Amino acid sequence: MRESHIITIAGAGSGRVPALVGTLVQYKERFPLKKIIFYDIDEERMGKMEAYDRLVLKCYYPECEVVFTTDEDEAYRETDFVFCQMRVGKTRMRSYDEKLPLKYGLVGQETCGPGGFAYGMRSLGAMKKMVEKVRSYSKDTWILNYTNPAAIVALGLDQMFPDDKRILNLCDQPFSMMKSFAKILGVPQESLRARYFGLNHFGWFTELKDTEGKDHFEELRTYLRDHDFKPFNAEQRSKSWLDTYMRVNQYMKYFDEYIPTTYMQYYMFPQEIAAESDPNYTRADEARDSREKQVFDACALAEGRENMDGIEMLTNSVFGNLMVEVAESIAYGLNREFIVLVRNEEIIPNFEKNAIIEVAGTIGKDGAKGYPYGEIPLFYKGLMEGQYAYEQLTVDAFREKNYEKALMALTVNRTVVDPGKAKAVLDDLMEVNREYWYLQ
Numbered sequence: 001m002r003e004s005h006i007i008t009i010a011g012a013g014s015g016r017v018p019a020l021v022g023t024l025v026q027y028k029e030r031f032p033l034k035k036i037i038f039y040d041i042d043e044e045r046m047g048k049m050e051a052y053d054r055l056v057l058k059c060y061y062p063e064c065e066v067v068f069t070t071d072e073d074e075a076y077r078e079t080d081f082v083f084c085q086m087r088v089g090k091t092r093m094r095s096y097d098e099k100l101p102l103k104y105g106l107v108g109q110e111t112c113g114p115g116g117f118a119y120g121m122r123s124l125g126a127m128k129k130m131v132e133k134v135r136s137y138s139k140d141t142w143i144l145n146y147t148n149p150a151a152i153v154a155l156g157l158d159q160m161f162p163d164d165k166r167i168l169n170l171c172d173q174p175f176s177m178m179k180s181f182a183k184i185l186g187v188p189q190e191s192l193r194a195r196y197f198g199l200n201h202f203g204w205f206t207e208l209k210d211t212e213g214k215d216h217f218e219e220l221r222t223y224l225r226d227h228d229f230k231p232f233n234a235e236q237r238s239k240s241w242l243d244t245y246m247r248v249n250q251y252m253k254y255f256d257e258y259i260p261t262t263y264m265q266y267y268m269f270p271q272e273i274a275a276e277s278d279p280n281y282t283r284a285d286e287a288r289d290s291r292e293k294q295v296f297d298a299c300a301l302a303e304g305r306e307n308m309d310g311i312e313m314l315t316n317s318v319f320g321n322l323m324v325e326v327a328e329s330i331a332y333g334l335n336r337e338f339i340v341l342v343r344n345e346e347i348i349p350n351f352e353k354n355a356i357i358e359v360a361g362t363i364g365k366d367g368a369k370g371y372p373y374g375e376i377p378l379f380y381k382g383l384m385e386g387q388y389a390y391e392q393l394t395v396d397a398f399r400e401k402n403y404e405k406a407l408m409a410l411t412v413n414r415t416v417v418d419p420g421k422a423k424a425v426l427d428d429l430m431e432v433n434r435e436y437w438y439l440q
Protein backbone atom coordinates (compact mmCIF):
# COMPACT_ATOMS: atom_id res chain seq x y z
CA MET A 1 0.00 0.00 0.00
CA ARG A 2 1.10 3.56 -0.71
CA GLU A 3 2.40 5.71 2.11
CA SER A 4 -0.36 7.90 3.54
CA HIS A 5 -0.35 11.65 4.03
CA ILE A 6 -1.76 14.57 5.99
CA ILE A 7 -3.50 17.33 4.05
CA THR A 8 -4.84 20.72 5.06
CA ILE A 9 -7.78 22.18 3.20
CA ALA A 10 -7.30 25.95 3.48
CA GLY A 11 -10.52 27.75 2.72
CA ALA A 12 -12.67 24.84 3.90
CA GLY A 13 -15.70 27.12 3.83
CA SER A 14 -15.58 27.00 0.03
CA GLY A 15 -18.61 25.43 -1.61
CA ARG A 16 -16.19 23.33 -3.64
CA VAL A 17 -14.96 21.41 -0.60
CA PRO A 18 -17.72 18.79 -0.17
CA ALA A 19 -17.08 17.51 -3.70
CA LEU A 20 -13.35 17.52 -2.99
CA VAL A 21 -14.04 15.32 0.04
CA GLY A 22 -15.97 12.93 -2.21
CA THR A 23 -13.01 12.80 -4.58
CA LEU A 24 -10.62 12.10 -1.70
CA VAL A 25 -12.82 9.15 -0.77
CA GLN A 26 -12.84 7.88 -4.35
CA TYR A 27 -9.06 8.18 -4.55
CA LYS A 28 -8.27 6.63 -1.16
CA GLU A 29 -6.29 3.76 -2.68
CA ARG A 30 -4.38 6.03 -5.02
CA PHE A 31 -3.76 8.87 -2.55
CA PRO A 32 -4.32 7.51 0.97
CA LEU A 33 -4.71 9.94 3.85
CA LYS A 34 -4.19 9.57 7.57
CA LYS A 35 -5.50 13.00 8.48
CA ILE A 36 -7.47 15.86 6.91
CA ILE A 37 -7.35 19.28 8.55
CA PHE A 38 -10.22 21.55 7.49
CA TYR A 39 -9.26 25.16 8.05
CA ASP A 40 -11.11 28.42 7.52
CA ILE A 41 -11.19 31.79 9.26
CA ASP A 42 -14.99 31.82 8.83
CA GLU A 43 -16.26 29.24 11.29
CA GLU A 44 -19.89 29.77 10.42
CA ARG A 45 -19.43 29.19 6.70
CA MET A 46 -17.22 26.16 7.21
CA GLY A 47 -19.79 24.96 9.76
CA LYS A 48 -22.50 24.77 7.08
CA MET A 49 -20.61 21.89 5.52
CA GLU A 50 -18.91 20.39 8.56
CA ALA A 51 -21.59 17.83 9.45
CA TYR A 52 -21.64 16.63 5.85
CA ASP A 53 -17.85 16.46 5.48
CA ARG A 54 -17.59 14.57 8.76
CA LEU A 55 -20.39 12.16 7.90
CA VAL A 56 -18.93 11.25 4.50
CA LEU A 57 -15.53 10.63 6.06
CA LYS A 58 -16.92 8.69 9.00
CA CYS A 59 -18.86 6.40 6.63
CA TYR A 60 -16.29 5.96 3.86
CA TYR A 61 -12.93 6.86 5.37
CA PRO A 62 -13.05 5.81 9.03
CA GLU A 63 -9.29 5.30 9.17
CA CYS A 64 -8.70 8.99 8.41
CA GLU A 65 -8.50 11.43 11.32
CA VAL A 66 -10.59 14.59 10.83
CA VAL A 67 -9.91 18.00 12.34
CA PHE A 68 -11.86 21.23 11.87
CA THR A 69 -10.10 24.37 12.99
CA THR A 70 -9.99 28.14 12.73
CA ASP A 71 -6.49 28.19 14.18
CA GLU A 72 -3.81 28.86 11.59
CA ASP A 73 -1.08 27.18 13.60
CA GLU A 74 -3.07 24.03 14.03
CA ALA A 75 -3.78 24.07 10.29
CA TYR A 76 -0.17 24.28 9.18
CA ARG A 77 1.97 22.95 12.05
CA GLU A 78 2.22 19.46 10.65
CA THR A 79 0.96 18.79 7.17
CA ASP A 80 2.26 17.36 3.89
CA PHE A 81 -0.02 19.17 1.43
CA VAL A 82 -1.99 22.38 1.68
CA PHE A 83 -4.91 22.40 -0.76
CA CYS A 84 -5.64 26.07 -0.91
CA GLN A 85 -8.74 27.73 -2.39
CA MET A 86 -9.32 30.79 -0.29
CA ARG A 87 -11.52 33.62 -1.51
CA VAL A 88 -10.53 36.72 0.41
CA GLY A 89 -13.60 38.87 1.01
CA LYS A 90 -15.90 36.02 -0.13
CA THR A 91 -18.89 36.56 -2.41
CA ARG A 92 -19.46 40.03 -0.97
CA MET A 93 -16.20 41.28 -2.50
CA ARG A 94 -16.58 39.18 -5.65
CA SER A 95 -19.80 41.03 -6.20
CA TYR A 96 -18.03 44.43 -6.09
CA ASP A 97 -15.32 43.10 -8.43
CA GLU A 98 -17.98 42.23 -10.96
CA LYS A 99 -20.35 45.16 -10.53
CA LEU A 100 -18.15 48.25 -10.18
CA PRO A 101 -16.50 47.89 -13.63
CA LEU A 102 -19.93 47.62 -15.25
CA LYS A 103 -20.65 51.19 -14.08
CA TYR A 104 -18.11 52.30 -16.67
CA GLY A 105 -19.11 49.84 -19.37
CA LEU A 106 -16.14 47.59 -18.52
CA VAL A 107 -16.10 43.80 -18.17
CA GLY A 108 -17.10 42.70 -14.67
CA GLN A 109 -15.38 39.38 -14.03
CA GLU A 110 -13.70 37.78 -11.03
CA THR A 111 -10.35 36.99 -12.68
CA CYS A 112 -10.13 39.21 -15.78
CA GLY A 113 -10.02 42.99 -16.06
CA PRO A 114 -10.49 45.41 -13.13
CA GLY A 115 -12.33 42.83 -11.01
CA GLY A 116 -9.47 40.39 -11.40
CA PHE A 117 -7.06 43.16 -10.49
CA ALA A 118 -8.89 43.96 -7.23
CA TYR A 119 -9.23 40.29 -6.35
CA GLY A 120 -5.55 39.74 -7.18
CA MET A 121 -4.53 42.45 -4.72
CA ARG A 122 -6.61 40.79 -2.00
CA SER A 123 -5.33 37.31 -2.77
CA LEU A 124 -1.67 38.34 -2.87
CA GLY A 125 -1.79 39.68 0.69
CA ALA A 126 -3.44 36.59 2.13
CA MET A 127 -1.36 34.13 0.11
CA LYS A 128 1.90 35.76 1.14
CA LYS A 129 0.91 35.42 4.80
CA MET A 130 -0.12 31.83 4.28
CA VAL A 131 3.14 30.82 2.62
CA GLU A 132 5.15 32.49 5.38
CA LYS A 133 3.16 30.66 8.03
CA VAL A 134 3.46 27.27 6.33
CA ARG A 135 7.19 27.79 5.83
CA SER A 136 7.69 28.80 9.47
CA TYR A 137 6.88 25.16 10.23
CA SER A 138 8.31 23.29 7.26
CA LYS A 139 10.20 23.69 4.02
CA ASP A 140 8.81 20.45 2.71
CA THR A 141 5.06 20.97 2.75
CA TRP A 142 3.60 21.21 -0.75
CA ILE A 143 1.31 24.16 -1.35
CA LEU A 144 -1.19 23.42 -4.12
CA ASN A 145 -2.89 26.67 -4.84
CA TYR A 146 -6.22 27.14 -6.55
CA THR A 147 -6.75 30.65 -5.21
CA ASN A 148 -7.61 33.05 -8.01
CA PRO A 149 -6.69 34.96 -10.00
CA ALA A 150 -4.08 32.22 -10.44
CA ALA A 151 -2.14 34.29 -12.99
CA ILE A 152 -1.51 37.09 -10.49
CA VAL A 153 -1.05 34.84 -7.48
CA ALA A 154 1.44 32.62 -9.32
CA LEU A 155 3.51 35.53 -10.60
CA GLY A 156 3.48 37.33 -7.24
CA LEU A 157 4.45 34.24 -5.24
CA ASP A 158 7.19 33.38 -7.72
CA GLN A 159 8.70 36.81 -7.16
CA MET A 160 8.16 36.96 -3.40
CA PHE A 161 9.45 33.41 -2.83
CA PRO A 162 11.77 32.86 -5.82
CA ASP A 163 13.58 29.83 -4.40
CA ASP A 164 10.51 28.01 -3.17
CA LYS A 165 10.05 24.98 -5.41
CA ARG A 166 7.05 23.58 -3.56
CA ILE A 167 4.35 26.05 -4.46
CA LEU A 168 2.23 24.94 -7.40
CA ASN A 169 -0.56 27.03 -8.88
CA LEU A 170 -3.38 25.24 -10.59
CA CYS A 171 -6.25 26.02 -12.90
CA ASP A 172 -8.88 23.53 -13.96
CA GLN A 173 -10.09 25.35 -17.06
CA PRO A 174 -7.78 23.62 -19.60
CA PHE A 175 -8.69 20.31 -17.88
CA SER A 176 -12.43 21.11 -18.27
CA MET A 177 -11.95 22.05 -21.89
CA MET A 178 -10.09 18.83 -22.64
CA LYS A 179 -12.97 16.89 -21.10
CA SER A 180 -15.32 18.80 -23.38
CA PHE A 181 -13.13 18.10 -26.43
CA ALA A 182 -13.09 14.39 -25.55
CA LYS A 183 -16.87 14.33 -25.41
CA ILE A 184 -17.21 16.01 -28.80
CA LEU A 185 -14.67 13.66 -30.36
CA GLY A 186 -16.12 10.60 -28.65
CA VAL A 187 -12.79 9.50 -27.22
CA PRO A 188 -11.71 8.93 -23.59
CA GLN A 189 -10.29 12.06 -22.03
CA GLU A 190 -7.23 10.20 -20.70
CA SER A 191 -6.23 9.38 -24.26
CA LEU A 192 -5.91 13.01 -25.34
CA ARG A 193 -2.61 14.89 -25.36
CA ALA A 194 -2.61 18.61 -25.99
CA ARG A 195 -0.11 21.21 -26.99
CA TYR A 196 -1.05 24.50 -25.44
CA PHE A 197 0.58 27.84 -24.71
CA GLY A 198 -0.38 31.11 -23.07
CA LEU A 199 -0.78 32.77 -19.71
CA ASN A 200 -3.37 31.58 -17.21
CA HIS A 201 -6.91 32.32 -18.48
CA PHE A 202 -5.20 33.63 -21.62
CA GLY A 203 -4.04 30.76 -23.81
CA TRP A 204 -4.62 28.52 -26.81
CA PHE A 205 -4.74 24.83 -27.65
CA THR A 206 -2.56 24.32 -30.69
CA GLU A 207 -2.56 20.55 -31.14
CA LEU A 208 -4.58 17.58 -29.94
CA LYS A 209 -3.50 13.98 -30.46
CA ASP A 210 -4.43 10.71 -28.85
CA THR A 211 -1.97 8.35 -27.23
CA GLU A 212 -1.74 6.40 -30.48
CA GLY A 213 -0.57 9.53 -32.26
CA LYS A 214 -3.79 10.14 -34.20
CA ASP A 215 -4.36 13.87 -34.77
CA HIS A 216 -7.82 15.12 -33.70
CA PHE A 217 -7.20 18.85 -33.97
CA GLU A 218 -8.47 19.36 -37.49
CA GLU A 219 -11.68 17.46 -36.73
CA LEU A 220 -12.26 19.56 -33.62
CA ARG A 221 -11.61 22.87 -35.38
CA THR A 222 -13.99 21.89 -38.15
CA TYR A 223 -16.62 20.92 -35.59
CA LEU A 224 -16.28 24.21 -33.73
CA ARG A 225 -16.71 26.16 -36.94
CA ASP A 226 -20.34 25.11 -37.30
CA HIS A 227 -21.49 23.62 -33.98
CA ASP A 228 -22.03 25.27 -30.63
CA PHE A 229 -19.24 24.48 -28.22
CA LYS A 230 -20.75 23.02 -25.05
CA PRO A 231 -19.03 22.08 -21.79
CA PHE A 232 -18.96 18.34 -21.09
CA ASN A 233 -21.29 18.90 -18.13
CA ALA A 234 -23.60 21.38 -19.90
CA GLU A 235 -26.70 20.18 -18.04
CA GLN A 236 -25.15 21.32 -14.74
CA ARG A 237 -24.01 24.70 -15.99
CA SER A 238 -25.74 28.06 -15.64
CA LYS A 239 -26.52 30.21 -18.61
CA SER A 240 -23.50 32.49 -18.27
CA TRP A 241 -21.15 29.50 -18.59
CA LEU A 242 -22.96 28.20 -21.68
CA ASP A 243 -22.65 31.65 -23.28
CA THR A 244 -18.98 31.67 -22.33
CA TYR A 245 -18.31 28.41 -24.17
CA MET A 246 -20.17 29.68 -27.24
CA ARG A 247 -17.89 32.66 -27.51
CA VAL A 248 -15.10 30.24 -28.41
CA ASN A 249 -17.13 29.71 -31.61
CA GLN A 250 -17.40 33.45 -32.05
CA TYR A 251 -13.64 33.94 -31.69
CA MET A 252 -12.97 31.15 -34.17
CA LYS A 253 -15.00 32.92 -36.84
CA TYR A 254 -12.11 35.40 -36.96
CA PHE A 255 -9.08 33.28 -36.05
CA ASP A 256 -9.46 29.56 -36.36
CA GLU A 257 -5.87 28.38 -36.34
CA TYR A 258 -5.85 27.65 -32.57
CA ILE A 259 -8.61 27.04 -30.01
CA PRO A 260 -8.65 29.71 -27.28
CA THR A 261 -9.45 29.23 -23.62
CA THR A 262 -12.98 30.37 -22.84
CA TYR A 263 -11.56 33.33 -20.88
CA MET A 264 -10.28 34.84 -24.13
CA GLN A 265 -13.82 36.13 -24.68
CA TYR A 266 -13.30 38.94 -22.18
CA TYR A 267 -10.28 40.25 -24.05
CA MET A 268 -11.75 39.87 -27.53
CA PHE A 269 -15.33 41.03 -27.00
CA PRO A 270 -15.23 43.22 -23.87
CA GLN A 271 -17.77 45.80 -24.98
CA GLU A 272 -20.31 43.27 -26.11
CA ILE A 273 -19.97 41.29 -22.88
CA ALA A 274 -20.23 44.38 -20.66
CA ALA A 275 -23.31 45.52 -22.58
CA GLU A 276 -25.00 42.15 -22.09
CA SER A 277 -24.22 41.95 -18.37
CA ASP A 278 -26.83 42.80 -15.75
CA PRO A 279 -25.19 45.14 -13.22
CA ASN A 280 -27.65 44.01 -10.57
CA TYR A 281 -27.14 40.29 -11.07
CA THR A 282 -23.69 39.02 -11.98
CA ARG A 283 -21.96 35.65 -11.82
CA ALA A 284 -21.42 36.08 -8.05
CA ASP A 285 -25.20 36.16 -7.58
CA GLU A 286 -25.77 33.35 -10.03
CA ALA A 287 -23.12 31.12 -8.37
CA ARG A 288 -24.58 31.84 -4.91
CA ASP A 289 -28.14 31.06 -6.04
CA SER A 290 -27.25 27.92 -8.00
CA ARG A 291 -24.15 25.91 -7.17
CA GLU A 292 -23.62 27.24 -3.66
CA LYS A 293 -27.26 26.81 -2.73
CA GLN A 294 -27.31 23.23 -4.00
CA VAL A 295 -24.20 22.39 -1.99
CA PHE A 296 -25.46 24.02 1.21
CA ASP A 297 -28.87 22.34 0.86
CA ALA A 298 -27.28 18.94 0.28
CA CYS A 299 -25.00 19.44 3.27
CA ALA A 300 -27.83 20.53 5.55
CA LEU A 301 -29.34 17.05 5.20
CA ALA A 302 -26.36 15.59 7.04
CA GLU A 303 -27.02 17.48 10.28
CA GLY A 304 -27.62 15.05 13.14
CA ARG A 305 -27.33 11.99 10.88
CA GLU A 306 -25.36 8.81 11.53
CA ASN A 307 -25.39 7.37 8.01
CA MET A 308 -25.61 8.51 4.40
CA ASP A 309 -28.98 6.90 3.58
CA GLY A 310 -30.76 9.24 1.20
CA ILE A 311 -27.88 11.72 1.20
CA GLU A 312 -26.13 12.29 -2.07
CA MET A 313 -22.36 11.99 -2.08
CA LEU A 314 -20.99 14.98 -3.98
CA THR A 315 -18.04 14.03 -6.20
CA ASN A 316 -16.64 14.48 -9.62
CA SER A 317 -15.81 18.13 -9.61
CA VAL A 318 -13.11 19.05 -12.08
CA PHE A 319 -11.42 21.05 -9.37
CA GLY A 320 -11.42 18.15 -6.86
CA ASN A 321 -10.08 15.64 -9.36
CA LEU A 322 -7.35 17.98 -10.50
CA MET A 323 -6.17 18.76 -6.94
CA VAL A 324 -6.05 15.10 -5.92
CA GLU A 325 -4.43 13.89 -9.14
CA VAL A 326 -1.75 16.55 -8.87
CA ALA A 327 -1.06 15.61 -5.24
CA GLU A 328 -0.90 11.93 -6.18
CA SER A 329 1.52 12.64 -9.02
CA ILE A 330 3.81 14.56 -6.65
CA ALA A 331 3.57 12.12 -3.75
CA TYR A 332 4.51 9.06 -5.77
CA GLY A 333 6.63 10.71 -8.47
CA LEU A 334 4.31 9.73 -11.32
CA ASN A 335 5.28 12.54 -13.74
CA ARG A 336 1.80 12.55 -15.18
CA GLU A 337 0.86 15.03 -17.84
CA PHE A 338 -1.07 18.20 -16.98
CA ILE A 339 -1.34 21.72 -18.30
CA VAL A 340 0.89 23.51 -15.82
CA LEU A 341 1.78 27.03 -14.68
CA VAL A 342 5.55 27.51 -14.65
CA ARG A 343 8.16 30.25 -15.02
CA ASN A 344 8.88 30.56 -18.71
CA GLU A 345 12.69 30.69 -18.73
CA GLU A 346 13.34 29.12 -22.16
CA ILE A 347 10.09 27.20 -22.74
CA ILE A 348 8.89 29.86 -25.18
CA PRO A 349 12.23 31.37 -26.25
CA ASN A 350 10.74 34.51 -27.82
CA PHE A 351 8.73 35.47 -24.72
CA GLU A 352 9.47 37.10 -21.34
CA LYS A 353 11.66 34.78 -19.26
CA ASN A 354 10.08 35.74 -15.94
CA ALA A 355 6.47 35.34 -16.98
CA ILE A 356 4.45 32.50 -15.53
CA ILE A 357 3.17 30.69 -18.58
CA GLU A 358 0.59 27.95 -19.03
CA VAL A 359 1.81 25.00 -21.12
CA ALA A 360 1.57 21.23 -21.31
CA GLY A 361 4.04 19.49 -19.02
CA THR A 362 4.45 17.00 -16.20
CA ILE A 363 4.11 16.99 -12.41
CA GLY A 364 6.24 14.81 -10.17
CA LYS A 365 8.52 14.75 -7.13
CA ASP A 366 10.21 18.00 -8.17
CA GLY A 367 6.99 19.83 -8.97
CA ALA A 368 5.82 21.03 -12.36
CA LYS A 369 7.90 21.07 -15.55
CA GLY A 370 6.74 22.54 -18.83
CA TYR A 371 7.61 20.84 -22.09
CA PRO A 372 9.72 23.09 -24.31
CA TYR A 373 7.25 24.79 -26.64
CA GLY A 374 9.30 26.74 -29.18
CA GLU A 375 8.72 30.18 -30.64
CA ILE A 376 5.19 31.56 -30.87
CA PRO A 377 3.76 33.64 -33.74
CA LEU A 378 3.63 37.43 -33.50
CA PHE A 379 -0.13 37.84 -33.03
CA TYR A 380 -0.20 35.68 -29.88
CA LYS A 381 3.09 37.03 -28.64
CA GLY A 382 1.74 40.57 -28.96
CA LEU A 383 -1.42 39.74 -27.04
CA MET A 384 0.55 37.94 -24.35
CA GLU A 385 3.09 40.76 -23.97
CA GLY A 386 0.27 43.15 -23.13
CA GLN A 387 -1.35 40.73 -20.71
CA TYR A 388 1.98 39.93 -19.05
CA ALA A 389 2.61 43.67 -18.61
CA TYR A 390 -0.77 43.92 -16.88
CA GLU A 391 0.11 40.99 -14.59
CA GLN A 392 3.58 42.28 -13.74
CA LEU A 393 2.38 45.84 -13.10
CA THR A 394 -0.32 44.44 -10.79
CA VAL A 395 2.25 42.50 -8.78
CA ASP A 396 4.49 45.59 -8.65
CA ALA A 397 1.55 47.75 -7.55
CA PHE A 398 0.89 45.29 -4.73
CA ARG A 399 4.49 45.02 -3.57
CA GLU A 400 5.20 48.75 -3.79
CA LYS A 401 1.67 49.91 -2.83
CA ASN A 402 1.99 51.98 -5.99
CA TYR A 403 -1.10 53.70 -7.41
CA GLU A 404 0.52 54.70 -10.69
CA LYS A 405 1.54 51.14 -11.49
CA ALA A 406 -2.02 50.02 -10.77
CA LEU A 407 -3.31 52.63 -13.19
CA MET A 408 -0.82 51.44 -15.80
CA ALA A 409 -1.82 47.83 -15.18
CA LEU A 410 -5.48 48.58 -15.85
CA THR A 411 -4.74 50.77 -18.86
CA VAL A 412 -2.68 48.07 -20.55
CA ASN A 413 -5.43 45.50 -19.93
CA ARG A 414 -7.42 44.85 -23.13
CA THR A 415 -10.70 44.94 -21.23
CA VAL A 416 -10.05 48.58 -20.19
CA VAL A 417 -7.61 50.53 -22.44
CA ASP A 418 -9.03 54.00 -21.66
CA PRO A 419 -6.97 55.60 -18.84
CA GLY A 420 -9.91 57.73 -17.72
CA LYS A 421 -12.05 54.67 -17.15
CA ALA A 422 -9.08 52.86 -15.60
CA LYS A 423 -8.72 55.64 -13.04
CA ALA A 424 -12.42 55.85 -12.25
CA VAL A 425 -12.77 52.12 -11.66
CA LEU A 426 -9.50 51.92 -9.74
CA ASP A 427 -10.67 54.63 -7.35
CA ASP A 428 -13.97 52.85 -6.78
CA LEU A 429 -12.31 49.50 -6.21
CA MET A 430 -9.77 51.00 -3.84
CA GLU A 431 -12.55 52.52 -1.78
CA VAL A 432 -14.40 49.24 -1.22
CA ASN A 433 -11.16 47.28 -0.71
CA ARG A 434 -9.81 49.57 2.03
CA GLU A 435 -9.58 46.84 4.64
CA TYR A 436 -7.59 44.65 2.22
CA TRP A 437 -5.33 46.96 0.22
CA TYR A 438 -4.63 50.63 -0.36
CA LEU A 439 -2.29 52.40 -2.79
CA GLN A 440 -0.43 55.70 -2.77
Ligand code: G6P
Pocket residue numbers: 111148171172173283287
Ligand atom coordinates in the same frame (compact mmCIF):
# COMPACT_ATOMS: atom_id res chain seq x y z
C1 G6P B 1 -13.13 27.94 -13.83
C2 G6P B 1 -11.82 28.65 -13.66
C3 G6P B 1 -11.59 29.01 -12.25
C4 G6P B 1 -12.75 29.79 -11.71
C5 G6P B 1 -14.05 29.10 -11.93
C6 G6P B 1 -15.16 30.08 -11.61
O1 G6P B 1 -13.08 26.70 -13.22
O2 G6P B 1 -10.72 27.94 -14.13
O3 G6P B 1 -10.42 29.76 -12.18
O4 G6P B 1 -12.59 29.99 -10.34
O5 G6P B 1 -14.17 28.70 -13.26
O6 G6P B 1 -16.33 29.45 -11.53
P1 G6P B 1 -17.68 30.10 -11.02
O7 G6P B 1 -18.61 29.02 -11.37
O8 G6P B 1 -17.51 30.37 -9.56
O9 G6P B 1 -17.91 31.35 -11.79
Ligand code: MN
Pocket residue numbers: 150170171172173201
Ligand atom coordinates in the same frame (compact mmCIF):
# COMPACT_ATOMS: atom_id res chain seq x y z
MN1 MN C 1 -8.82 29.06 -13.46
